[in-house]
Amino acid sequence: MRILLVEDDPTVRSFVVKGLKESGHVVDEADNGKDGLFLAVSEAYDVVILDRMLPGGIDGLRILETLRGQNNATPVLLLSALSDVDERVTGLKAGGDDYVTKPFAFSELLARVEALGRRGHADTTTKTSLSVGDLTLDLLSRDVRRAGQKIDLQPREFRLLEFLVRHAGQVVTRTMLLEKVWDYHFDPQTNVIDVHVSRLRQKVDKPFENALIHTVRNAGYILRDPNADA
């Protein structure tokens, strides 16, 4: 993916750039709002990562508003040290697609950036069924089958699996699951998400030979088609 990073802190910038490049992405960087805005409007990116507070008079929100004002729908992830829920809401209202608070784990940022990039490419036609490998989800009847065998899922488990399938091949973090599947924006101290994922695995993976859902250390989970690996 082609990614633009606008961030003034050199340590954070070089760290993120290095990480993104290692994950196989092409990264342009800017250390101030003016250059960032110039790059964002003149080049085509899959994802733009914007720091909210930037030197040079043009801050992240201004860049975002300018982009959206020009009907540029490039997914934008806001990066900020302002963790207040109101700040998050302001950022998302201005047209941001996701919001990550500093300090952050790189795995969290990468997972969210990849999820956003994928969304940018996703075809807009509404599908009625999803499938990965031998797993099929019927979105209308809420019917889940693996290798032709019906799997009974609770409504929440279905939504969890649907989210994993929609992001198949990508790492999804626990916070992403909490936000997107449960719509919660708090920080649980216990392992609530792990427990729900492990329950899902009991039903989706345990009775079968190959596992679809995998734990990614220090990051989260990934649902992968075992045959597509090779």
Place this chain on the structure above:
Amino acid sequence: MIARLLTRLRHLKRWPIRSAGGNFALAYGVVFLLSAGVFLSFTWWSTTNLLDRHVQAGIESDAQDLTRRWVFGGAGTLSDAIEERIEQNVDDDALYLLVDRNGQRFAGNLPGWPVVMTRLDHFYELSIRRYTFSTQAKLKAYALPGGFRLIVGHDVRGRHLLRHVMAETLIWCAIMVSLLALGGAFVIRKLFLRIVHSIARTTAAVASGDLNHRIALNGSETDLVAETVNTMLDRINRLMEGVRQVSNAIAHDLRTPIARARTQLEDAALHAQSDDELRDAIDLAVQDLDRITGIFEALLRIAQIEAGSRRSAFASVDLTALLHDMAELYEASAEEAGLTLHTQISTLPAIIGDRHMVQQALANLLDNAIKFSPSGSQLTLRAERLPNEESTKPTGVTISVSDQGPGMSASDMERAHERFFRAEAARSTPGSGLGLSLVQAIAGLHHGQLTLSHAHPGLTATLTLPLNTAPSSHKTQIVDPV
């Protein structure tokens, strides 16, 4: 001169006297002078009125009597009666004149018929000459049979004398009243200053850092101000206490994980034998730093919530659905920990609040309950409407989480909501000691409260949220969430 002063005054955009005491005094003086003036004018007016009526009544009855004499005895008798009256009139204030049809003076003590007296039945007040001086008189003319005409009158110079005396009294009164007004104004100003000084002294002492000063109450109206200021000072004191306590706690509780992270990194830098060992040490240090970030975030959140700045996100919250969702989320965690989560959630009215905050509060209570429960025990999430289940017009809701863990001693319960407080029994479990502080702050934000009680065995944490988010009384607003 006066006109110039007036225009000058009119050009002043603002009232020239800046001192509140001076203004009070001036207002007092003006009111005092005005009331004294009104009072004296009224006295003057009613006295002269009374005298006038008295004189007129005297003239009328005198004239009636004289007319009767005429009927009995004609001009001669009347003239005798007039002469007799003049003689007997010691004060020499009775005036009479009897003239015949030709206008010739027949009897009386008036020198001649005044030219202006052309009408009957009308009291004239004229200046007349008597002997050698001129005087003021009230006169009335009467027509008698045979072309005779009679004037009966009264010398009213006594009234002038009275007016003089009254005027003098008025001037003296004005002087006295002015002096009294000035004195009173001075006293009022002094009183005013004393009240202000007592408040100013206290606030100045507080401003210079001594928070223990309070304004003395003296039972007067200024107690209202004094009490409010005292309440405010109490709150400032508590907040300061909170800040002190928190900064101590931060210094202590953040130092530990920072020290640990530092030690791990330094140890790895000095002694790590392999890349893997180095990586593990760094991972551990990152985890410690994440914990520190978490603590900071929690502290910031509590501070924000307590400042009341988070009420912008208030909206109607469907508590029933929210509780069922939370129960579903935590039921799995409970099961994994070998616990059973029971729910008793009745249909609850919607409250006005911050959905995310209520979720956070519940998550903290459930996290705690799961953390402190021994395997195989029961958890209960209960929610009821207030004041009782049957009420059709509920005033609020209670949400409680009960566990069968070790519980808390009464003294621990009292301190449980303090930031960083951790009961002895909890020292060995992970946690920052901020969970209940956050719940408490969220309860405060919704004008509700958090109460802890014994569950025999275990602990029940009850969150009470009123439906009406406005503070139920002045008191609850002051109650300090720290």
